[in-house]
Amino acid sequence: MPRFIIADGTALEKGETMRAFHDYGYFTLQDKFEVEFRNLYDDDKVVLEALNAHLEPVNIRLAKSLLNSYVVSVARMKTPRLVIATLSLKNIGIGALHNPDRHSPPWHTIDPAMFSHLPRPLNLSLVRLAEAPPIHLAVIDGVVGMEGNGPVKGTAVKSGVALAGTDALAVDLVGAELMGFDPRTIGYLWYLIQRRGLARGQIAVRGVDPTRCVTRYQPAETLPEILGWYVPEWQSYLNGSHLKSPLA
Numbered sequence: 001m002p003r004f005i006i007a008d009g010t011a012l013e014k015g016e017t018m019r020a021f022h023d024y025g026y027f028t029l030q031d032k033f034e035v036e037f038r039n040l041y042d043d044d045k046v047v048l049e050a051l052n053a054h055l056e057p058v059n060i061r062l063a064k065s066l067l068n069s070y071v072v073s074v075a076r077m078k079t080p081r082l083v084i085a086t087l088s089l090k091n092i093g094i095g096a097l098h099n100p101d102r103h104s105p106p107w108h109t110i111d112p113a114m115f116s117h118l119p120r121p122l123n124l125s126l127v128r129l130a131e132a133p134p135i136h137l138a139v140i141d142g143v144v145g146m147e148g149n150g151p152v153k154g155t156a157v158k159s160g161v162a163l164a165g166t167d168a169l170a171v172d173l174v175g176a177e178l179m180g181f182d183p184r185t186i187g188y189l190w191y192l193i194q195r196r197g198l199a200r201g202q203i204a205v206r207g208v209d210p211t212r213c214v215t216r217y218q219p220a221e222t223l224p225e226i227l228g229w230y231v232p233e234w235q236s237y238l239n240g241s242h243l244k245s246p247l248a
Contacts, residue, residue, distance in 0.1 A: 009040035046245035051121035053112035061098035066133040077145030081220040087172040088138035093129030119229040123187030128242045138168035147217040159215035170203045180216030187229030
């Protein structure tokens with residue numbers, strides 16, 4: 001049994017993760033380390049309820065191995081067009097999704113009855129996803145991040161920071177600050193803060209003072225739309241367990 005598994009699920013239509021590993025030279029790691037590469041697109045699946053455009057439950061499939069493994073999320077700081085920032089929690093949540101269930105353009109026709117990328121349902125669905133696949137170690141690479149209209153048409157930004165921790169939410173809150181964002185404006189992070197009762201003053205940061213390392217990322221041009229994420233009755237959409245499949 002390999003000691004390490006490097007897994008990903010690309011957003012390409014056919015889930016061509018292994019090709020991406022090849023093109024970026026990842027397979028050379030096998031020359032030095034005992035490592036297996038896995039395409040999450042081909043993984044066994046479990047079912048989780050997310051939300052559609054009408055805030056109604058809809059089944060999506062997640063990669064099962066992310067729910068029964070020691071998970072390390074390695075994310076790059078980015079400003080996508082659908083939420084303000086991608087950090088460790090969104091990285092794993094969206095990466096775990098089976099590609100046909102993402103239902104995102106350009107290869108799908110948008111259907112309001114399926115998994116929605118609109119701000120209100122998406123941020124609530126991200127909380128459901130964040131509370132399903134556990135992250136045991138969160139690592140965020142901001143040495144060179146992406147700002148603007150990510151994750152495809154963004155611009156590289158050298159912010160020269162990296163951070164890691166065993167509490168993914170805490171790491172993401174500090175990561176958002178390092179990007180110049182107030183975490184309370186990021187929908188899924190705000191919901192998770194409320195559910196955890198986590199305050200910034202409870203997070204111990206070791207190393208350089210984060211206030212000395214802030215690089216203000218330019219958000220996506222869709223920011224006005226993104227900021228419409230708040231749902232007044234949000235608690236009712238997050239009650240109970242949303243994982244519908246047994247892990248055994």
